[in-house]
Amino acid sequence: MIALLLxxxxxxxxxxxxxxxxxxxxxxxxxLVPFGVGPETAILSKIASGILWVAALLAALLSxxxxxxxxxxxxxxxxxxxxxxxxxxxxxxKAAAHWLTTGLPLTLxxxxxxxxxxxxxxxxxxxxxxxxxxxPALSMIGTFGAALTxxxxxxxxxxxxxxxxxxxxxxxxxAEAARRGTAGLDASTPLLxxxxxxxxxxxxxxxxxxxxLRINLR
Amino acid sequence: MSLWEYANPKKFMGWTGPVLPWAFWMAGICLVVGLxxxxxxxxxxxxxxxxxxxxxxxxxxALMAINAWMMMLVASLIWLVRRHHVSALAAKAxxxxxxxxxxxxxxxxxxxxxxxWGTYWAWDPRLTSFLILFLxxxxxxxxxxxxxxxxxxxxLTSVLxxxxxxxxxxxxxxxNFWNQGLHQGASLSLDKEENVSDVFFxxxxxxxxxxxxxxxxxxxxxxxxxxxxxxxRALQLxxxxx
Numbered sequence: 374m375i376a377l378l379l380x381x382x383x384x385x386x387x388x389x390x391x392x393x394x395x396x397x398x399x400x401x402x403x404x405l406v407p408f409g410v411g412p413e414t415a416i417l418s419k420i421a422s423g424i425l426w427v428a429a430l431l432a433a434l435l436s437x438x439x440x441x442x443x444x445x446x447x448x449x450x451x452x453x454x455x456x457x458x459x460x461x462x463x464x465x466x467k468a469a470a471h472w473l474t475t476g477l478p479l480t481l482x483x484x485x486x487x488x489x490x491x492x493x494x495x496x497x498x499x500x501x502x503x504x505x506x507x508x509p510a511l512s513m514i515g516t517f518g519a520a521l522t523x524x525x526x527x528x529x530x531x532x533x534x535x536x537x538x539x540x541x542x543x544x545x546x547x548a549e550a551a552r553r554g555t556a557g558l559d560a561s562t563p564l565l566x567x568x569x570x571x572x573x574x575x576x577x578x579x580x581x582x583x584x585x586l587r588i589n590l591r
Numbered sequence: 592m593s594l595w596e597y598a599n600p601k602k603f604m605g606w607t608g609p610v611l612p613w614a615f616w617m618a619g620i621c622l623v624v625g626l627x628x629x630x631x632x633x634x635x636x637x638x639x640x641x642x643x644x645x646x647x648x649x650x651x652x653a654l655m656a657i658n659a660w661m662m663m664l665v666a667s668l669i670w671l672v673r674r675h676h677v678s679a680l681a682a683k684a685x686x687x688x689x690x691x692x693x694x695x696x697x698x699x700x701x702x703x704x705x706x707x708w709g710t711y712w713a714w715d716p717r718l719t720s721f722l723i724l725f726l727x728x729x730x731x732x733x734x735x736x737x738x739x740x741x742x743x744x745x746x747l748t749s750v751l752x753x754x755x756x757x758x759x760x761x762x763x764x765x766x767n768f769w770n771q772g773l774h775q776g777a778s779l780s781l782d783k784e785e786n787v788s789d790v791f792f793x794x795x796x797x798x799x800x801x802x803x804x805x806x807x808x809x810x811x812x813x814x815x816x817x818x819x820x821x822x823x824r825a826l827q828l829x830x831x832x833x
Contacts, residue, residue: 517754521747525737534733535751538726542761545769563768570761581754588746 374458374466381470385439395432395475396482402428403486414491421490422500422551429479429504430540433511436475437536438529440467440519441586450523454590464582465575468509468516476508492555499554503567507547510571513578514539520582524589543570598675600818607811614808621801629794636791645703646787647795651802653696656724659689659806663731664756667749677814679745680821682752683735684813688806690728697721716766717774723762727755741821 385392406424410416444450453463483504484497492500518536522528550563596602629647636643666682669675700718701711712718734751738744787795 521734521751522737524743528737531733531737535730538723538730538762539755539758541723542758542765545762545765549769566765566768578754581750585747585750588743588750591743 374462377453377458377463377466378470378473381467382473384443385470385474392474393478395436396478398435399428399432399479399482400486402431403489406490418491418493421487421492422496422555423548424490425483425487425492425500426504426507426544426548426551429483429508430511430544432479433471433475433508433515434533434536434540436471437515437519438522438532440471440516441523442519442528445523445589450586451590454586460583460586461579464516464520464579464586467519468513468575468579468582471516472509472512476504476512480504480508495557496551496555499551499560503547503551503554503564506564506567506571507543510543510567510574511540513571513574514543517578517582517585520585520589523586543567546570595673595675598669598673598677600677603677604815604818607815611808611811611815614804614811618801618804618808621797621804625794625797625801629791629798633790633794639707642703642706643791645699646791647798649696649699649703650795651799652692652699653721654799655802655806656689656692656696656721658803659685659692660724660727660756660759662810663689663752667752670745671749671753676745676821677818679749680817681810681814682748683745684817685806685810686728686732686735688809688813690725690732692802692806693721693725693728697725714770715774716763716770719766719770720759720763723766724759727759731755741824 403424406428407417410420441450444453454460480501484492484501487497487500515536518532518539521535522532525531546563546567550560550567553560553563597606626647630644633644635641663682663685666678666685670679670682697718700721704713705711731748731751734748735744738747
């Protein structure tokens with residue numbers, strides 16, 4: 374599992390691996406929003422935490438189809454499936470690699486980009502904490518979606534269509550906690566729910582991922 | 592003789608053939624009677640006026656929108672456990688009917704909402720969760736349409752249906768937490784003191800029965816079509832090989 378994780382990390386950071394594309398996308402979305410809603414500080418600071426969450430979600434979505442598609446095309450996925458580790462672990466390792474190359478950089482970049490959106494000072498820690506808690510769920514759910522659509526030609530758009538509704542609970546609790554925290558209200562309930570969704574996804578979705586991988590590889 | 596014998600495609604075609612016209616007739620009679628009774632023979636509500644009558648379309652369709660998904664979930668589980676092809680095809684056949692019911696519920700709600708709430712749409716928990724249900728139906732149908740091999744498609748959509756059910760339920764509670772409701776609470780419960788008045792209740796029951804029967808009839812019809820399409824495909828494949 375460690376070997377698989379390291380391999381994926383190495384492949385992602387190598388030239389053509391697409392590492393950083395998500396970050397750049399995140400930056401561009403955040404830059405575009407003020408052009409859309411106008412540069413007024415009051416409005417921007419009010420919606421900043423929500424924009425950061427939606428932008429991070431879209432950036433995570435963008436890199437999902439790379440999780441299994443390349444391995445499926447060159448046959449590596451079949452080799453991985455026949456390797457002496459359970460497919461559930463493969464799903465977990467893939468999700469972890471995706472999180473390390475997308476979720477974690479997004480979390481680190483979000484407070485910096487918050488400056489551009491006039492995020493109030495109280496919001497920085499909350500945006501970072503909620504993204505840190507929520508992005509593993511995004512990666513895990515996305516890995517399931519990627520496994521579901523791996524055998525489909527041009528499955529990218531379908532993947533977004535399938536994964537976005539699954540992202541809704543994570544987004545609601547994550548953005549709600551960030552918003553409440555920024556406004557100085559008690560954010561412990563949505564934070565706990567967010568952590569619960571992440572824990573539940575990481576515990577259960579590897580099994581669903583392995584099940585659909587088996588179907589797709591048969 | 593067990594219940595599962597009826598899932599044999601040949602048997603299924605055998606018993607649904609005679610049942611189907613009955614289901615359609617019963618659904619038609621219930622809907623005509625219920626809607627006529629509801630629209631012309633009940634009084635206007637003292638506060639909502641005649642807009643109250645949209646309840647005869649809104650409530651049954653909303654009910655069936657959720658129940659159609661439940662039926663798809665059960666059919667998907669049966670397919671995964673017992674590999675009855677009819678079960679998978681019934682789940683596939685129910686999805687377009689379910690999404691239509693969801694749309695009817697959303698549309699009638701919007702039409703009622705304009706005079707009553709002053710807006711077609713509000714981000715109310717019930718409204719939002721129906722919109723999310725609509726998205727789940729869309730994803731489910733898109734996955735069916737995207738895969739060539741019927742068995743793989745049945746397997747993958749079944750898993751999606753199960754995982755989707757969990758997340759749809761989660762979304763239901765999440766939106767409840769996320770925003771306060773504008774939509775009224777349940778008023779048809781058997782265990783509550785205050786319910787909708789009997790004058791509106793009995794025609795509504797007839798309409799609900801009509802929608803249930805209509806759903807059953809449509810799903811049976813669509814499942815028969817799917818089975819025939821599958822047979823046609825098998826014949827064509829055989830012809831190509833010889």
